[in-house]
Amino acid sequence: MDLVKHTGGCHCGAVRFEVLSSPDLHVFQCNCSICTKKQNHHFIVPKNHFSLLQGSxxxxxxxxxxxxxxxxxxxxxxxxxxxxxxxxxxxxxVAPHCLDPGTVRSVTVETFCGEKWEESMQAHKSIRDMSKPEADAQLKNTQ
Structure with missing residues (x-):
């Protein structure tokens, strides 16, 4: 699996991070109450693929x-x-729109029904595995 180091941060620059992920992002668009209000689109990575560089x-x-x-x-x-x-x-x-330009090759958006969170989680075959360290290889196999 080809992982790249993406960097990114908030608007004012106080918060900066780096994340290892595929250059081909699998992004979730959720319609739960908070995601709808803030238009939260995100891709999921294991904790060990994320580093907060500044701004804690x-x-x-x-x-x-x-x-x-x-x-x-x-x-x-x-x-x-x-x-x-x-x-x-x-x-x-991780919010893909907060990544610095230059490392994303493609973005695939999947709608997730957060209004029916429990049902959607039960029905989804791979979302829970996306935060596991071996998730990158599994995701590659599903694309």
Missing amino acids: DDLITYTFNTHVAKHTFCKTCGVQSFYTPRSNPDGYG
Whole structure:
């Protein structure tokens, strides 16, 4: 699997990160209440493929409902570059629109029905595995 190092961050530059992922991103578009309000599109990576380079003191976290998802955002500009998704608390959901240009080859968008979260999670065959370290090889096999 060809992984590339993507870099990115928030609007004001206080928060910067790097993430190892395929150059071909599998992005989820969710319609749950919070994702709809903030137009949260994200791809999922294992925790060990994500590094916060700067800005830990500039992050604020918002939780609601089950409090499993950790919606982190920059306290200066308000941008959520990444977060810990409820579907994958052992990984990160990264906003592709917060990546620096030059490392993304393609983007495939999959709609996820967050309005019926439990049913959608049960029906989805691979989302939970996307935050596992071996997920990159599995994702390559499904594309």
